[in-house]
Amino acid sequence: MRLDFSTLAPRDAYQWMISTILPRPIAWVSTIAPDGTTNLAPFSFFQGVCANPPTLMFVPVNNRQGLKKDTVRNIEAVPEFVVNLVPRRLADQMNSCAALLPYGESEFETFGIKPAPSDRVRPPRVADAPVAFECRLHQIVNIGEGPLAAHVIFGRILAAHVRDDVLGADGKPDVRKLDLIGRLGGEEYTTTRDIFTIERPD
Numbered sequence: 001m002r003l004d005f006s007t008l009a010p011r012d013a014y015q016w017m018i019s020t021i022l023p024r025p026i027a028w029v030s031t032i033a034p035d036g037t038t039n040l041a042p043f044s045f046f047q048g049v050c051a052n053p054p055t056l057m058f059v060p061v062n063n064r065q066g067l068k069k070d071t072v073r074n075i076e077a078v079p080e081f082v083v084n085l086v087p088r089r090l091a092d093q094m095n096s097c098a099a100l101l102p103y104g105e106s107e108f109e110t111f112g113i114k115p116a117p118s119d120r121v122r123p124p125r126v127a128d129a130p131v132a133f134e135c136r137l138h139q140i141v142n143i144g145e146g147p148l149a150a151h152v153i154f155g156r157i158l159a160a161h162v163r164d165d166v167l168g169a170d171g172k173p174d175v176r177k178l179d180l181i182g183r184l185g186g187e188e189y190t191t192t193r194d195i196f197t198i199e200r201p202d
């Protein structure tokens with residue numbers, strides 16, 4: 001079959017994209033409002049961008065009413081955030097944070113997720129996350145308008161917290177100990193437990 005994306009409704013384009021561009025890593029992003037209220041939400045349109053300078057990106061899209069998500073509102077007001085990574089054991093807690101809460105109600109408190117203070121930014125990190133990247137906003141690139149339009153958030157990575165128990169004997173992260181999950185289409189997820197090796201050509 002062929003799909004003409006120039007005539008697809010945004011919601012259909014979204015469905016085709018999330019059920020084909022996969023698996024996607026998950027950024028579990030903590031932010032803070034000017035009054036100190038914290039917010040925590042997952043985003044699977046997420047990637048590393050470059051190491052010079054260390055930069056990552058994730059993409060909150062507008063909701064069905066065309067309104068910005070709380071994460072975007074917070075970053076516009078306090079331009080700092082933490083990207084926490086999600087292992088299998090935290091999948092349910094991560095998923096609960098996709099619930100629609102009124103602005104100002106903290107997912108940390110509502111879902112009993114333990115925060116830990118960050119070193120370089122104001123939003124706390126998820127204490128149990130195996131890896132947490134403290135970021136300062138680099139730039140927001142807006143793409144489109146209305147429902148499902150994007151706010152591409154680029155963040156400069158200032159610091160990372162890596163739990164000692166995910167390190168291998170060589171002192172580097174061990175993918176099996178990290179046990180990170182990826183999002184597939186719909187409500188399906190994958191683990192990183194089936195691993196194979198391919199030698200890179202010279």
Ligand SMILES: Cc1cc2nc3c(=O)[nH]c(=O)nc-3n(C[C@H](O)[C@H](O)[C@H](O)COP(=O)(O)O)c2cc1C
Binds near residue numbers: 041044069098
């Ligand atoms: C695994 C997962 C991945 C998600 N990825 C995205 C995404 O890339 N972009 C987006 O706008 N929403 C995504 N969502 C939905 C948001 O998490 C959800 O709209 C959330 O309520 C936003 O929270 P906020 O309003 O506190 O920022 C995802 C949800 C889940 C469970």
